[in-house]
Amino acid sequence: MTTGGAMYAVTVDQVGSRSDDDRVEQAIDVVRSVSDGHEVLSPERTAGDEFQFLLDDPAVLLDVVFELVRTEGWSIGVGIGDVEEPVPASTRAARGDAFVRARAAVDRAKEVPEHVALEIADDRRLRTADVEPLVVQSVRARQRRSREGWELADLLRAGHSRTEAARLLGVTPQAVAKRWLAADLRSDDAVHAALVRLLTEADTPA
Structure with missing residues (x-):
């Protein structure tokens, strides 16, 4: 084998x-x-x-x-x-x-x-120390996210704009903006993409 x-x-x-x-x-x-x-x-x-x-x-x-x-x-x-x-x-x-x-x-x-x-x-x-702390930090950020923050995150991940999310949630665009900041969603996609690149490199033989 x-x-x-x-x-x-x-x-x-x-x-x-x-x-x-x-x-x-x-x-x-x-x-x-x-x-x-x-x-x-x-x-x-x-x-x-x-x-x-x-x-x-x-x-x-x-x-x-x-x-x-x-x-x-x-x-x-x-x-x-x-x-x-x-x-x-x-x-x-x-x-x-x-x-x-x-x-x-x-x-x-x-x-x-x-x-x-x-x-x-x-x-x-x-090495493990090159990757694990960043994955764990992303986990920690998600664990701090409120129910309202997750509602917005789910809608944005499904492809809705923040304006559409406000309408679907029945709140004002200003309220969505506050949720967006509180849930730390500004860099969510960029961090996810960066972690994917890092994990890909970590999976490459030296």
């Missing part, structure tokens, strides 16, 4: 599962909805209240991670590295450095307030 195919492995573990209902299947549905069939390996429960999946698109990776953060209650570990080929049909059977890194990352994620961590294989162009 050869090793190759740089990819993004993700391990997700439910926070406080002993005192909460098992919500793994709902989270798997979130991943499938956001990734829209772009998974290399679909999410599968691997043990207890944990599941894993594999992606090869950094933009999809960010969208999935950010949406899981928004649903709350998950520790998320992202591993960047090689995956053993041929890639098996089941996530549970997959092996490789990306999965080893994802396991280490989710263990660290359980110990930090944002519940998100990322680890990059040693043979990559960038």
